[in-house]
Amino acid sequence: MYLEKLSLTDFRSYAQVDLSLEPGVTVLVGSNGIGKTNLMEAIGYLATLTSHRVSTDAPLLRFGAERAMIRAKLVRGEQSTVLELEINVGRANRGRINRSNPVRARDLLGICQMVLFAPEDLALVKGDPSSRRRFLDELLVSLMPRHAATRSDYDRVLKQRNALLKSARAGKFSTGHEATLDVWDQHMARAGAELLHARLELVDRLQPHLKNAYAQLTDGSKEATAVYRSTLQDSLDDDGGTSRPADSRPADEAAPAEDLRLLSVEQLTDRYIQAFAAARRKELERGISLVGPHRDELELVLGSAPAKGYASHGETWSMCLSLRLASYYVMLDDARTGGSPPILILDDVFAELDVQRRRKLAAIVSGAEQVLVTAAVEDDIPAELTGRRVKVIPGGIDEQENR
The missing domain is CATH 1.20.1050.90 (RecF/RecN/SMC, N-terminal domain)
Structure with a gap:
């Protein structure tokens, strides 16, 4: 399984952001506090209905917004699935699978398989x-x-x-x-x-x-x-x-x-x-x-x-x-x-490891179907982890440096 598209509306720092992804390794590079982790958190929330950073949903909504939306297109073999999750404060969250009628958020569980590493x-x-x-x-x-x-x-x-x-x-x-x-x-x-x-x-x-x-x-x-x-x-x-x-x-x-x-x-x-x-x-x-x-x-x-x-x-x-x-x-x-093989997410992990552990971890995960990595500086990424690089800027993605 891999994530092909991710779209966020009023989630955390993003009024609107769209990210195209592909199988293999993708490294999202950007300064600390720029919003890289917000992207990974959204994927994690879609998979588990919980955040690895906060215990309630309120902080997930952009300040002043009444709801947040996570949309994702997942690909497994020849089959693709579109998931939508509406996050509300004060009322139940709702989901959609392949643009069907709204369902309970809990009905989305198990569709997006993911393992997230984070500080x-x-x-x-x-x-x-x-x-x-x-x-x-x-x-x-x-x-x-x-x-x-x-x-x-x-x-x-x-x-x-x-x-x-x-x-x-x-x-x-x-x-x-x-x-x-x-x-x-x-x-x-x-x-x-x-x-x-x-x-x-x-x-x-x-x-x-x-x-x-x-x-x-x-x-x-x-x-x-x-x-x-x-x-x-x-x-x-x-x-x-x-x-x-x-x-x-x-x-x-x-x-x-x-x-x-x-x-x-x-x-x-x-x-x-x-x-x-x-x-x-x-x-x-x-x-x-x-x-x-x-x-x-x-x-x-x-x-x-x-x-x-x-x-x-x-x-x-x-x-x-x-x-x-x-x-x-x-x-x-x-x-x-x-x-389905899970998506692997390494959120700002390599900066916390010594060189030896970086290389060993990179060697272990590099064979996964999809690996998403965030880093403040590209030098933190071991040479063994080759793949696409995406530049994250305030409020979105720098398409000119998306390579």
Whole structure:
């Protein structure tokens, strides 16, 4: 898959801009603050319905505008698809596919396959667990768009359940509320089990690619791994194993830790219901849900130590890049069974890397169907990454220097 045309209206700094692209490598060169990242952000938003820079849609609209439009023409083999996405503040975003009737923005998910590298990716290692959960969920939705509904259902139930727990903490909890909480426990257990099951499968798919990508980018002296830490596992372990089926163990022997990866969605649902019951007193005291995928962690490990707090700056960058490359390789696995190879976007990444890592990254990505790169100066781009150069100027593209 590659992006042939991108058109933006009232998106970020652009009143209107049109960009023609082609397969292979395209480098967009321009001074810092000129709007290169805005172009890449628009592609990323079209693919994921989220921005890698901000958490709300309002900053995506040009100041004073009521809406923003992203239009793109994607080509896959002999087939082309035109996507349109209208971004609104205060009302639902809408999309169109091949100029059809308007659809939910969520219906566009999965059509534009994309992996974006950006300086903000340092948060994948240095940031709090929410950054790593978001990484997993965005990739999950790109691979299987139906999980957008899974995540939405979970967030909705979590919000309702937390509101009920908060009212209990304020002393407004009655026996009637407890029955309502039992109902929300059932809903949250099911939605949480589906999300957890999907995340665990995804981490298993990422694991070998993460290891290989880190080895490709470095001297191979350390191995990169990712370990999913579930609050469900912690809850079951804290419960002393009583929530797991009994066996013939001696009474004084601790129950072995249960491998959540081996459980079905139905089994995980049962475990969550047990965990909610065990945690209820603490949750009522604190007024918040303490168990569930919203509190899980993806622990990144280099060698035998956690990457967060122990990795050097170069190692941190290599780990972040390896996570994105692992995402790319997982998407390629899907492409071999009917999916689409993703567009690769490297937004101002090479300026952050030493010469050796620049060359290694360039060698890895140069074979992709389409690679879009931004840079403030062309000297930041390794010689190995040959291709078209596009000059970005205030408000648009310099067509005379588009070569």
